[in-house]
Amino acid sequence: MKSTADFRTMKQNGEKIAMVTAYDAPSAKHAETAGIDLLLVGDSVGMTALGYDSTVPVTMEDMILHTRAVRRGAIGTFTVADMPFMSYHGSLDLALGNACRLMQEGGAHAVKVEGGNEVLDVIHALTRAGVPVTAHLGLTPQSAGVIGGYKVQGKTAEQAGKLIREAKKAEEAGAFMLVLECVPLQVAERVRDGLSIPVIGIGAGRNTDGQVLVWHDLIGYSGTRVPKFVKKFADLAPEIEKALRDYKDEVKAGAFPEEGHSFFMDDEEVGALYSQAGERP
Numbered sequence: 001m002k003s004t005a006d007f008r009t010m011k012q013n014g015e016k017i018a019m020v021t022a023y024d025a026p027s028a029k030h031a032e033t034a035g036i037d038l039l040l041v042g043d044s045v046g047m048t049a050l051g052y053d054s055t056v057p058v059t060m061e062d063m064i065l066h067t068r069a070v071r072r073g074a075i076g077t078f079t080v081a082d083m084p085f086m087s088y089h090g091s092l093d094l095a096l097g098n099a100c101r102l103m104q105e106g107g108a109h110a111v112k113v114e115g116g117n118e119v120l121d122v123i124h125a126l127t128r129a130g131v132p133v134t135a136h137l138g139l140t141p142q143s144a145g146v147i148g149g150y151k152v153q154g155k156t157a158e159q160a161g162k163l164i165r166e167a168k169k170a171e172e173a174g175a176f177m178l179v180l181e182c183v184p185l186q187v188a189e190r191v192r193d194g195l196s197i198p199v200i201g202i203g204a205g206r207n208t209d210g211q212v213l214v215w216h217d218l219i220g221y222s223g224t225r226v227p228k229f230v231k232k233f234a235d236l237a238p239e240i241e242k243a244l245r246d247y248k249d250e251v252k253a254g255a256f257p258e259e260g261h262s263f264f265m266d267d268e269e270v271g272a273l274y275s276q277a278g279e280r281p
């Protein structure tokens with residue numbers, strides 16, 4: 001399994017890091033088999049798998065359940081778990097306790113927290129306690145209500161300057177990795193060049209140390225509209241719907257199941273069954 005030190009070395013060597021979200025055991029296993037460098041159990045699970053329209057309703061219990069499933073599916077892959085909405089605000093004790101649960105109950109190797117200056121003390125406290133922390137700047141979906149939607153961040157020089165300073169401070173606070181979401185490519189390049197920890201982009205262009213994509217978006221599973229930064233590497237939704245339509249049609253037509261899908265008693269037992277009921281076979 002790759003370690004936090006390996007990810008830093010990959011950045012130094014200019015070797016790109018490929019990360020993907022995962023929410024359950026089979027998808028995590030597929031990612032591991034494909035050689036994905038590390039997994040993110042994103043709180044996007046709320047939107048991709050649980051049917052919420054934001055990440056705000058996702059709870060610690062949700063995150064622990066899905067992290068456990070992912071860890072069982074990909075036992076040899078470094079796994080980061082998102083700290084969900086409000087699970088690291090209010091007090092450092094709350095943040096420490098919840099990060100502890102993600103690691104001890106969920107089996108996560110690291111956690112991710114959204115935000116800049118507001119969470120520097122959290123990043124510092126967790127790191128000091130032995131929790132590897134990924135920072136997350138740019139579009140931070142847990143604050144979508146405050147930001148006013150899912151919008152590109154850091155488009156002005158002033159906003160970009162603030163973001164670049166916050167990224168540096170997150171590194172100084174101890175973060176081993178930074179996720180940068182929905183920022184102009186030029187901003188991501190500056191952040192990457194200014195940090196020695198790997199910068200993983202999503203909607204941040206090519207000039208980062210690696211990329212992360214949401215599982216459902218990557219394989220075209222969701223069937224709904226995807227953000228502009230997504231590339232669908234497969235288009236599974238139509239194939240899934242075709243399979244389900246074929247199944248329904250065959251059930252309705254009596255064409256499924258066939259003999260090969262069925263179990264049979266021995267003739268002798270069939271005879272006994274009928275005579276038991278006083279009937280003839």
Ligand SMILES: Nc1nc(=O)c2c([nH]1)NC[C@@H]1CN(c3ccc(C(=O)N[C@@H](CCC(=O)O)C(=O)O)cc3)CN21
Pocket residue numbers: 044047048055139141150151152182214216217222226227228229
């Ligand atoms: N399926 C999925 N994929 C994601 O990437 C994702 C989630 N869910 N849930 C949590 C957050 C929310 N994310 C999103 C969602 C929508 C846009 C979006 O529609 N953005 C506009 C840009 C708007 C602008 O111009 O400022 C776009 O057109 O892509 C971006 C990020 C990223 N994360």
Ligand SMILES: CC(C)C(=O)C(=O)O
Pocket residue numbers: 021040041042043044045082179181202212214
């Ligand atoms: C979009 C990624 C970075 C994330 O935080 C998630 O999937 O929850």
Ligand SMILES: [Mg+2]
Pocket residue numbers: 042043044055082141
């Ligand atoms: Mg997230």
